Amino acid sequence: xxxxxxxxxxxxxxxxxxxxxxxxxxxxxxxxxxxxxxxxxxxxxxxxxxxxxxxxxxxxxxxxxxxxxxxxxxxxxxxxxxxxxxxxxxxxxxxxxxxxxxxxxxxxxxxxxxxxxxxxxxxxxxxxxx
Amino acid sequence: xxxxxxxxxxxxxxxxxxxxxxxxxxxxxxxxxxxxxxxxxxxxxxxxxxxxxxxxxxxxxxxxxxxxxxxxxxxxxxxxxxxxxxxxxxxxxxxxxxxxxxxxxxxxxxxxxxxxxxxxxxxxxxxxxxxxxxxxxxxxxxxxxxxxxxxxxxxxxxxxxxxxxxxxxxxxxxxxxxxxxxxxxxxxxxxxxxxxxxxxxxxxxxxxxxxxxxxxxxxxxxxxxxxxxxxxxxxxxxxxxxxxxxxxxxxxxxxxxxxxxxxxxxxxxxxxxxxxxxxxxxxxxxxxxxxxxxxxxxxxxxxxxxxxxxxxxxxxxxxxxxxxxxxxxxxxxxxxxxxxxxxxxxxxxxxxxxxxxxxxxxxxxxxxxxxxxxxxxxxxxx
Numbered sequence: 020x021x022x023x024x025x026x027x028x029x030x031x032x033x034x035x036x037x038x039x040x041x042x043x044x045x046x047x048x049x050x051x052x053x054x055x056x057x058x059x060x061x062x063x064x065x066x067x068x069x070x071x072x073x074x075x076x077x078x079x080x081x082x083x084x085x086x087x088x089x090x091x092x093x094x095x096x097x098x099x100x101x102x103x104x105x106x107x108x109x110x111x112x113x114x115x116x117x118x119x120x121x122x123x124x125x126x127x128x129x130x131x132x133x134x135x136x137x138x139x140x141x142x143x144x145x146x147x148x149x
Numbered sequence: 150x151x152x153x154x155x156x157x158x159x160x161x162x163x164x165x166x167x168x169x170x171x172x173x174x175x176x177x178x179x180x181x182x183x184x185x186x187x188x189x190x191x192x193x194x195x196x197x198x199x200x201x202x203x204x205x206x207x208x209x210x211x212x213x214x215x216x217x218x219x220x221x222x223x224x225x226x227x228x229x230x231x232x233x234x235x236x237x238x239x240x241x242x243x244x245x246x247x248x249x250x251x252x253x254x255x256x257x258x259x260x261x262x263x264x265x266x267x268x269x270x271x272x273x274x275x276x277x278x279x280x281x282x283x284x285x286x287x288x289x290x291x292x293x294x295x296x297x298x299x300x301x302x303x304x305x306x307x308x309x310x311x312x313x314x315x316x317x318x319x320x321x322x323x324x325x326x327x328x329x330x331x332x333x334x335x336x337x338x339x340x341x342x343x344x345x346x347x348x349x350x351x352x353x354x355x356x357x358x359x360x361x362x363x364x365x366x367x368x369x370x371x372x373x374x375x376x377x378x379x380x381x382x383x384x385x386x387x388x389x390x391x392x393x394x395x396x397x398x399x400x401x402x403x404x405x406x407x408x409x410x411x412x413x414x415x416x417x418x419x420x421x422x423x424x425x426x427x428x429x430x431x432x433x434x435x436x437x438x439x440x441x442x443x444x445x446x447x448x449x450x451x452x453x454x455x456x457x458x459x460x461x462x463x464x465x466x467x468x469x470x471x472x473x474x475x476x477x478x479x480x481x482x483x484x485x486x487x488x489x490x491x492x493x494x495x496x497x498x499x500x501x502x503x504x505x506x507x508x509x510x511x512x513x514x515x516x517x518x519x520x521x522x523x524x525x526x527x528x529x530x531x
Contacts, residue, residue: 029279049280055390075399077293078346079285083270086285091343094286096294096394104394106277108285119301130283142284 021133026140033142034127036067038103046103069125071099071145076109076117085131097123097145110144117147124148150247152368154378155528157186158490160361163478164328169358171205171261172217178360178483179218179257186364187374192251194218194225197238197258198482201227203271205261214257229482231275232431234258236485236515236524239363240384246365257362258486268356272481275518277392289353291393291519292432293345298399299434300347303449307347311338312456313433314351314475320461321472323502326487328357328478352433357478361486363493371531377497382510383418383527385411393519400449402435402520405442409514412525413444416510420444423527424508425467425495427488429516430474436460439514440468443525462505470495470503485515489526496530 031037032048039047039062041054046065053060076095079086086092093109095117109117110128123145130142159181161174169177175196183189194215202208211225228238235258242256262268272288273281281291299305315338321327333351341350371378389404390396396403413419420443428443430436440451445466446459454460460468471477471491474484492511494500505511509530516523 075294075298077290077297079287079290080343080345081269082287083273084267092285094284094290096399106281106284106286106394
């Protein structure tokens with residue numbers, strides 16, 4: 020398993036949803052250096068407000084060892100209100116309330132533990148609202 | 150650029166090859182291909198493998214393979230592009246021969262998947278590790294999200310989706326190298342265990358050990374070795390967003406379309422000229438989306454068309470005569486090369502009971518991740 024810096028460097032994105040808005044309107048949660056649409060290198064730093072809409076979702080029944088204890092769990096592709104595309108686990112939601120077009124709110128949650136003595140990893144999940 | 154021919158092929162059976170290591174499998178396929186092409190020395194070697202490090206704890210694969218097929222001294226390199234590693238290796242071999250750098254090039258693909266427990270983790274490394282896999286999405290989960298978006302938009306039913314693996318299993322019955330050469334019915338698909346809703350086990354390509362190799366040479370030298378050779382007439386490769394969520398339209402795999410257009414342009418042909426196609430049906434939905442991106446059906450129409458028999462013998466185009474990844478098996482790095490081998494058999498009239506009659510032009514489409522990479526070849530019988 021990885022050293023802690025692999026996780027700490029992603030904290031601004033995972034804990035605080037710090038993102039970049041590029042001239043084409045493309046919004047990226049991971050660090051990028053070039054706008055994938057326009058090729059331009061300028062961007063504005065923005066903070067995602069943490070709300071979005073489900074574009075598609077699945078319920079995972081067979082997971083890797085890291086997530087096996089959580090099955091079945093839902094994962095969705097979400098477009099945030101700012102236009103960022105994000106893949107997130109769904110939490111605090113009944114499966115029946117999942118649908119394409121459902122509104123979600125991002126929340127900070129534990130993602131996984133790297134074994135008994137490893138790092139506890141945090142990040143965003145999303146829950147269906149209203 | 151020189152024209153390039155495939156003059157020999159060799160592969161292992163696909164399946165759970167407990168007795169064979171990664172080097173055993175590669176050596177078997179490579180030596181068969183060299184024997185088939187009547188070639189004793191090669192000038193260069195390419196090997197496609199997605200993750201020999203995580204699957205078999207072995208990197209530096211190309212050197213190992215050159216050593217174990219008796220070719221120490223040749224330049225050899227591994228090519229990696231997730232599930233399209235094999236097809237990309239063929240493309241590198243093509244470029245090598247076409248450029249005039251080397252004459253006799255061995256291109257192989259291999260994957261040893263059954264030696265590890267957590268294969269789900271390994272496959273997910275083909276996605277964006279920090280922004281997809283970290284959040285719990287599996288590889289089947291990505292295609293499940295494509296399937297859900299497609300089914301909702303185009304009204305494809307669960308029963309229609311099931312017709313893809315049913316067809317591919319039917320084709321595999323006549324393929325002696327297939328992992329699962331038996332038929333399945335609708336009930337089997339719909340009752341198989343859920344993997345990532347709406348995809349069930351029978352929508353998913355299996356875990357497979359296997360290797361596949363081909364020998365390339367300049368077209369004008371092919372006759373020195375054999376009268377059974379095919380010409381590589383078109384090659385196209387492209388990349389797409391690494392993360393599925395960055396695909397503007399979740400029902401599309403645009404890299405497939407770009408790669409196909411490049412291959413069509415180079416070959417000077419269009420979809421209507423292709424007699425059969427081996428596509429990357431890692432999941433049932435993938436075959437449907439890919440068949441549209443390759444231009445065989447309009448967007449939103451391939452699912453219903455395949456369910457109505459348009460993707461098999463007697464239909465519009467035979468898709469996956471080999472049985473495809475689902476039924477032939479999917480040893481990730483070997484798959485792209487095995488697709489080329491199926492095309493070689495079809496175009497040299499050696500495909501036995503699964504022969505596509507009068508096949509002259511065949512296409513192979515090999516794809517990495519959720520459309521992050523794709524490579525397409527168009528082959529011509531001589």
